[in-house]
Amino acid sequence: MSDEPQVGKTKQGKTVVTSPGVSSPSVGHTMYGRYGTWLGSPETRYGKLRSARHLPDWVKIEMLADPVIGWCLSFIASALIDADRVIECADPQKRQFFEDMFRAWEKDFMAQAAMSICLGHLGLIKKWAFEVPQPVESDAEPAWPWAAKPFVITGFDPVYPVGSSPRFDRERKHFNGMTVQSQNVDVFYSLWLTSGKAWAFGDYQGRGRLEGVYLDWWMKRFGRDAYTVRMIKSNDPAVVAFYPPGQTDGGKDHRDIALELGDSVRGLATIALPSTVYKQTSMTGEVSHTSVREWDVEYLEASIRGPADWIQFEGHINTQLALGMFIPPQAFLQVKQPELGGRTTADVLLNAAIKILMMDATGVDQHLTLYAFAPVDVLNFPPDSPPVRVRTVGIAPDTKVQLFELIKSLLARPDVSPGEVDVQEALNRLGFPTPDRDGGLSGIGAAAVGDDDEVPDDVLRQMLQERITPPEPGPVPISDKEIDRVFRKLKETFPELFQD
Amino acid sequence: MLEVQIGTEAQIGEDFVVLPGTVLLREPGGGSRIITQADLAAQGGGIIIPSADELAKRRAKLDDLMAGFNERSAILAGKLRDGGMGIEAWQQAMRKEIKDLHIASAIVSKGGDRSQLTYADWGRVGGFLTSQYRYLYRYALAIQDKAAQSLATGVPFFSEKYLAYRSRLYGGHAKAGFYQGLAEGLLPQAPGDGNTQCLTNCQCTLRFEQGDVPGVILVFWELHPAEHCDDCVSLSQSWNPLELWLPGAEVQ
Numbered sequence: 001m002s003d004e005p006q007v008g009k010t011k012q013g014k015t016v017v018t019s020p021g022v023s024s025p026s027v028g029h030t031m032y033g034r035y036g037t038w039l040g041s042p043e044t045r046y047g048k049l050r051s052a053r054h055l056p057d058w059v060k061i062e063m064l065a066d067p068v069i070g071w072c073l074s075f076i077a078s079a080l081i082d083a084d085r086v087i088e089c090a091d092p093q094k095r096q097f098f099e100d101m102f103r104a105w106e107k108d109f110m111a112q113a114a115m116s117i118c119l120g121h122l123g124l125i126k127k128w129a130f131e132v133p134q135p136v137e138s139d140a141e142p143a144w145p146w147a148a149k150p151f152v153i154t155g156f157d158p159v160y161p162v163g164s165s166p167r168f169d170r171e172r173k174h175f176n177g178m179t180v181q182s183q184n185v186d187v188f189y190s191l192w193l194t195s196g197k198a199w200a201f202g203d204y205q206g207r208g209r210l211e212g213v214y215l216d217w218w219m220k221r222f223g224r225d226a227y228t229v230r231m232i233k234s235n236d237p238a239v240v241a242f243y244p245p246g247q248t249d250g251g252k253d254h255r256d257i258a259l260e261l262g263d264s265v266r267g268l269a270t271i272a273l274p275s276t277v278y279k280q281t282s283m284t285g286e287v288s289h290t291s292v293r294e295w296d297v298e299y300l301e302a303s304i305r306g307p308a309d310w311i312q313f314e315g316h317i318n319t320q321l322a323l324g325m326f327i328p329p330q331a332f333l334q335v336k337q338p339e340l341g342g343r344t345t346a347d348v349l350l351n352a353a354i355k356i357l358m359m360d361a362t363g364v365d366q367h368l369t370l371y372a373f374a375p376v377d378v379l380n381f382p383p384d385s386p387p388v389r390v391r392t393v394g395i396a397p398d399t400k401v402q403l404f405e406l407i408k409s410l411l412a413r414p415d416v417s418p419g420e421v422d423v424q425e426a427l428n429r430l431g432f433p434t435p436d437r438d439g440g441l442s443g444i445g446a447a448a449v450g451d452d453d454e455v456p457d458d459v460l461r462q463m464l465q466e467r468i469t470p471p472e473p474g475p476v477p478i479s480d481k482e483i484d485r486v487f488r489k490l491k492e493t494f495p496e497l498f499q500d
Numbered sequence: 501m502l503e504v505q506i507g508t509e510a511q512i513g514e515d516f517v518v519l520p521g522t523v524l525l526r527e528p529g530g531g532s533r534i535i536t537q538a539d540l541a542a543q544g545g546g547i548i549i550p551s552a553d554e555l556a557k558r559r560a561k562l563d564d565l566m567a568g569f570n571e572r573s574a575i576l577a578g579k580l581r582d583g584g585m586g587i588e589a590w591q592q593a594m595r596k597e598i599k600d601l602h603i604a605s606a607i608v609s610k611g612g613d614r615s616q617l618t619y620a621d622w623g624r625v626g627g628f629l630t631s632q633y634r635y636l637y638r639y640a641l642a643i644q645d646k647a648a649q650s651l652a653t654g655v656p657f658f659s660e661k662y663l664a665y666r667s668r669l670y671g672g673h674a675k676a677g678f679y680q681g682l683a684e685g686l687l688p689q690a691p692g693d694g695n696t697q698c699l700t701n702c703q704c705t706l707r708f709e710q711g712d713v714p715g716v717i718l719v720f721w722e723l724h725p726a727e728h729c730d731d732c733v734s735l736s737q738s739w740n741p742l743e744l745w746l747p748g749a750e751v752q
Contacts, residue, residue: 311645312652455657459583460647466587468640471633475626478603483622486603487614494561497612 039225046221052214053200053207057161060119060210063217068318069118069210072325076209076357077114079403081107082396083361090386096143097150097380098373098388100133105155112158113364116193118325120200120208123164123178124156124191126372150380153372156191166192166204191371195363213324220317350404354395361392547683547717547746549708550611555682559705561608562678566671569601573667580643581660591640598632598670605674609681624685628677631694632670639666672700679706686744687719689735697729704732709741717744 047059063069087102089095116122130149132142144150159180167176167184177187194200196207210217243258281287369389377388395403491498550558576593579585585593606625610616643658650657658666676693680686689695691702703726709718721739723732 312649455581455647455650456583457651459581460651460657462583463587463644463647464651468588468591468637468644470637471630474630475623476599476629476633478599478622478626478629482599483603483614486600487607489600490604490607490612493564494608494612497557497561497608 039228042222042225046218049215049218049222052211055211055214057119057164059214060208061161063210063214064118066217066220066321068321069213069217069325072322073114073118075402076117076325076360077111079357079395079399080110080114080117080361080364082399083110083357083392084394084396085365085390085392087388087390089388093143094381094385094388096135097133098376098390100135100143101152101154101376102368102373102390103136104133105153109156109368110364112156113193115158116206116208116364117195117360118208118210119161120195120206120211121166121204122161122193123159123166123180123185124193125159125185126153126189126191127155127157128152128189129154150376152376152380159185166190188375191367193364193367195360197363209325213321216317216320216324220314220321223313223317350400353403354400357395358392365390365392547686547708547744548616549710549717550682552707554611555707558608558611558678562605562675565601565604565608566674569597569671569674570664570668572597573671574664577663577667578660581657581663587640587643591636594636594667594670595633598636599629601671601674602628602632602677605677606681609678620685621681624680625677628673628680632673636670639670669700672702675700675702682706682708683717683719683744686746688742691721691732696731696735698732702732703728704736706739711743715746717746718742719744 046062047056050059064073085106087095087099089098112122112124128151130151131154132144132149133152135142159178163182164178164180167179168174169176175187175190175192177190178185178192192204194204194206197204200207239262241258241262243254246254248254248257280289373388373390377385573594576585576590576597580587580590602625606617606621607614643663646658649655672692673694674692676690679690680693683690687706691704691706692700694700696702703724705722705724707720707722709720711718718741719739720741721732721735723736728736
């Protein structure tokens with residue numbers, strides 16, 4: 001069978017495409033050999049690298065657990081919640097009615113909608129009730145003067161994305177509701193939010209922002225595993241056991257003995273190499289052995305020096321994740337300052353980020369207008385009454401300032417790759433609490449670099465070359481001698497303390 | 501160990517009434533009396549509360565010790581930055597400073613009375629030092645990382661101010677050691693032990709009072725003029741007071 005997909009026609013005239021059978025090697029925990037014991041199965045933790053366009057929902061949910069992504073999601077959610085929205089309708093009373101209904105759950109709904117912007121889609125269940133929407137301003141009268149109670153939406157419940165999908169008729173023209181965990185939810189109660197549908201070529205699964213950062217996220221997870229293995233190997237380096245080929249008188253292979261020997265001096269893998277015995281012939285033709293070792297063990301020193309390279313790598317990935325969540329990577333890559341005629345990269349990217357946020361907000365507005373407001377309108381108002389819609393008119397000024405600061409911080413200098421920017425520093429500048437790696441405070445971030453003289457490179461190199469001794473486990477011993485010394489010193493410093 | 505019994509019926513003493521369930525101290529000559537804090541302290545199971553003045557004096561000494569530590573650690577940070585001292589030598593010197601400070605803090609907490617310090621006290625100090633040494637080691641690694649970053653990308657190295665500030669954090673824990681020393685290690689947490697958002701920067705203090713029930717110490721978490729973290733503000737409300745039940749004081 002060819003490796004190429006086969007296309008043909010059946011007798012009934014249907015087009016058939018067959019794809020070649022594919023077998024892939026196992027990528028389970030065995031890829032890390034013995035170290036898999038600690039790492040578990042990467043495949044179940046974050047999965048094989050796959051197409052960003054077809055990510056399973058469980059992977060997306062796993063991505064949300066990443067602190068940088070989670071933080072960006074919160075920022076997007078707060079931007080959506082704080083955005084300025086208006087209800088538009090030619091009939092003031094009807095407008096006020098929808099205003100009262102909408103404002104009651106606006107913030108909750110926007111927090112849920114933010115999730116759809118990240119995932120690409122989210123199913124929501126409408127909560128209906130017979131009740132009169134109460135005005136946002138407590139002293140105002142309800143905009144519903146009639147005796148019969150209106151049937152309105154009082155909020156939404158999100159459904160768990162895994163196992164949820166929209167249902168359509170056979171021609172995929174009419175939305176029939178949702179399937180949630182194998183149960184059907186009627187269209188009347190269903191609201192399927194799709195974000196970035198146009199970018200997904202009309203797919204109702206949408207195109208979430210997580211897709212843009214999937215590769216970086218996967219690399220971060222994979223890199224962590226690789227780093228863990230390096231760390232373990234560094235802590236428990238491989239052993240080489242040398243042995244002379246051959247067997248003992250009892251028939252036991254020297255190689256087996258060498259492996260046992262190696263294993264006895266360490267915990268994990270051992271390498272056994274035959275230690276060939278060299279011979280040399282003198283000028284007189286006499287054959288003699290060289291001083292080659294026959295039996296020996298030695299540790300292989302790992303080349304790993306410290307976590308610096310890993311921290312640098314993860315910092316780069318984190319920056320990519322944050323930028324990718326706010327601005328599509330494509331847009332970012334196409335922005336170069338010299339082409340911008342004086343405007344900074346941060347300015348351009350800020351505008352891009354705001355426009356994209358507005359596009360997402362518009363998408364949410366459309367869903368609300370068509371699938372939440374419209375049914376309420378039909379149920380409670382006459383057919384000839386003026387239509388009503390919700391429209392986002394702008395991003396809150398605070399959000400703009402924060403977003404600008406954030407992007408500026410992420411970029412640091414327009415001519416520097418974002419990979420060299422410290423996300424932690426960016427968060428510090430925005431006033432977010434970010435504990436240092438060893439538990440220090442973030443408030444001193446600004447003082448971390450000052451106007452002091454530069455440290456010469458040779459001093460820095462010297463620092464890097466030194467090996468720092470880690471502390472011994474267990475309580476630090478305190479000798480009587482040390483106590484005596486401190487006691488004497490205390491007596492000299494505070495004589496009044498010891499008067500009695 | 502104290503020889504105690506649990507009162508089974510109401511007993512009337514000269515100036516007190518013992519209710520059933522109260523822990524009583526059996527006296528050598530027969531009879532029993534209500535247990536006091538002094539009884540517990542005499543057996544090593546209690547806490548001797550210094551007077552408010554005495555506590556203030558000891559705290560002032562601790563502050564002096566910490567100020568000295570801050571000065572010396574700042575000098576060490578400067579030496580590290582200008583290349584006068586290698587990073588390993590700096591770490592060892594910092595360890596010595598941290599150790600000396602914690603030992604001194606333990607002695608000061610007992611008012612300079614060395615005989616009050618038991619093996620348990622030194623064991624506790626040793627435990628504190630372990631955690632501080634570990635933090636210090638990670639700090640040293642972070643300095644190396646920063647050096648690598650500076651060499652690779654040209655970003656400025658840590659400023660002297662920053663290095664000195666960070667070094668101070670490792671001495672801040674001595675305050676927790678001081679209070680735990682006073683309370684025989686029975687406190688669930690103490691200012692400066694790193695369990696609050698302000699970590700070892702904590703500016704709070706503790707005040708101790710004898711509770712109405714023998715063997716129960718009242719501990720007050722007190723704020724002082726400073727920028728307090730939420731944890732400390734919360735503790736100042738919940739430890740107002742905290743009832744610290746000493747071993748053997750399981751009275752009703």
